[in-house]
Amino acid sequence: MKCRHCQTELHDTFIDLGFSPPSNAYLRQEDLTRPETYYPLRVMVCRSCWLVQTQDYAHYDQLFESDYAYFSSTSTTWLKHAADYVDMIVARLKLDQGSKVVEIAANDGYLLQYVQQRGIPCLGIEPTTSTADAARAKGIPIVEAFFGVKLAQEIAARDGKADLIAANNVLAHVPDINDFLGGMAVLLADEGTITIEFPHVLNLIEQSQFDTIYHEHFSYLALGSVDRMMRTLGLRVYDVDQLSTHGGSLRIYACHQHAGHQPTQALERVRQQELQFGLETIATYQGFQARAEAIKLDLLQFLLEQKRLGKKVMAYGAAAKGNTLLNYSGVHADLLPLVADAAASKQGKYMPGSHVPIVSPAALLEAKPEYVLILPWNLKAEVETQLAAIRQWGGRFVIAVPRLQVW
Ligand SMILES: [Zn+2]
Numbered sequence: 001m002k003c004r005h006c007q008t009e010l011h012d013t014f015i016d017l018g019f020s021p022p023s024n025a026y027l028r029q030e031d032l033t034r035p036e037t038y039y040p041l042r043v044m045v046c047r048s049c050w051l052v053q054t055q056d057y058a059h060y061d062q063l064f065e066s067d068y069a070y071f072s073s074t075s076t077t078w079l080k081h082a083a084d085y086v087d088m089i090v091a092r093l094k095l096d097q098g099s100k101v102v103e104i105a106a107n108d109g110y111l112l113q114y115v116q117q118r119g120i121p122c123l124g125i126e127p128t129t130s131t132a133d134a135a136r137a138k139g140i141p142i143v144e145a146f147f148g149v150k151l152a153q154e155i156a157a158r159d160g161k162a163d164l165i166a167a168n169n170v171l172a173h174v175p176d177i178n179d180f181l182g183g184m185a186v187l188l189a190d191e192g193t194i195t196i197e198f199p200h201v202l203n204l205i206e207q208s209q210f211d212t213i214y215h216e217h218f219s220y221l222a223l224g225s226v227d228r229m230m231r232t233l234g235l236r237v238y239d240v241d242q243l244s245t246h247g248g249s250l251r252i253y254a255c256h257q258h259a260g261h262q263p264t265q266a267l268e269r270v271r272q273q274e275l276q277f278g279l280e281t282i283a284t285y286q287g288f289q290a291r292a293e294a295i296k297l298d299l300l301q302f303l304l305e306q307k308r309l310g311k312k313v314m315a316y317g318a319a320a321k322g323n324t325l326l327n328y329s330g331v332h333a334d335l336l337p338l339v340a341d342a343a344a345s346k347q348g349k350y351m352p353g354s355h356v357p358i359v360s361p362a363a364l365l366e367a368k369p370e371y372v373l374i375l376p377w378n379l380k381a382e383v384e385t386q387l388a389a390i391r392q393w394g395g396r397f398v399i400a401v402p403r404l405q406v407w
């Protein structure tokens with residue numbers, strides 16, 4: 001396999017998680033009697049540009065065939081994050097009624113609603129019909145398509161270029177990352193700013209977050225690798241924020257290579273942090289497999305012990321992280337009888353691979369579990385508040401990553 005960005009032949013495995021179905025392939029009752037498609041889930045690192053990336057295989061487009069969609073507005077934490085971002089960026093870039101804002105992967109309008117409330121013209125790009133419809137219902141104009149150079153040329157010709165292009169948690173999900181970043185260069189105004197948020201691969205390694213790896217997540221990014229890719233396309237990063245979202249993310253600020261934005265001290269500080277951590281040293285990527293295996297063994301031991309003791313362990317959060325953890329650990333409904341999720345679209349379905357049934361949070365509380373395993377550990381505080389009622393019968397919370405904790 002060749003690197004998605006620089007075409008160098010890849011030889012170095014970062015982690016091999018075996019085989020699993022796509023993490024968004026939730027099953028209906030009638031699907032349980034049919035065979036499921038499993039794909040290899042292996043992550044490689046490029047020694048030339050240091051892009052960390054999933055192994056390529058045929059038919060990755062099939063991963064997106066699912067009728068299921070994630071609605072960003074279901075997370076109150078994420079809505080607040082979006083509102084705070086809009087406050088900050090509008091002030092910093094002095095955006096007003098004469099500006100143009102484009103968000104790529106606008107989802108259900110969770111972010112652009114705050115831009116629109118200020119009377120700033122905006123456009124969302126969102127390929128999933130159900131979330132695009134939800135954004136339109138908020139009055140936000142949406143182009144329903146995947147983003148790349150061709151779409152960027154069409155939008156720029158029709159609406160003009162953008163003063164701000166925002167892209168949160170989408171760059172890692174793009175199979176053709178050069179076409180995506182190239183499209184941003186086409187659509188960006190001369191002195192415009194691009195902000196991109198993505199989980200920082202440094203945190204993934206440091207915090208053993210192997211459960212953030214799944215098929216639809218093609219790249220695992222760093223300031224160094226993103227800046228290097230951007231420079232081949234006429235862009236550069238000029239500032240960076242370190243965020244606590246998704247277990248540690250970066251928000252990078254980028255512009256055209258010859259624009260006036262000055263590089264900040266934060267940019268140099270994070271760059272040095274990445275180099276000192278060893279993101280451009282192959283040894284840093286070796287040994288990660290053993291840490292993932294240790295987490296798997298601790299989780300299995302905990303579940304088996306509680307099973308023997310007759311205690312009920314149930315999970316919360318039927319999302320991608322949970323699917324990776326359960327499939328890699330080989331956990332099924334015999335050890336984990338149900339998983340609750342607030343999204344009504346998932347309730348009544350089954351987790352891919354593990355076949356754990358998905359229920360409402362109310363149904364989980366009715367079952368009175370002794371332990372609730374929080375699968376999306378990044379939403380730990382939010383889930384703990386939501387399910388505080390388990391304390392009435394002495395229930396406790398559990399997370400498996402970065403190490404097993406019970407409280
Ligand atoms: Zn490369």
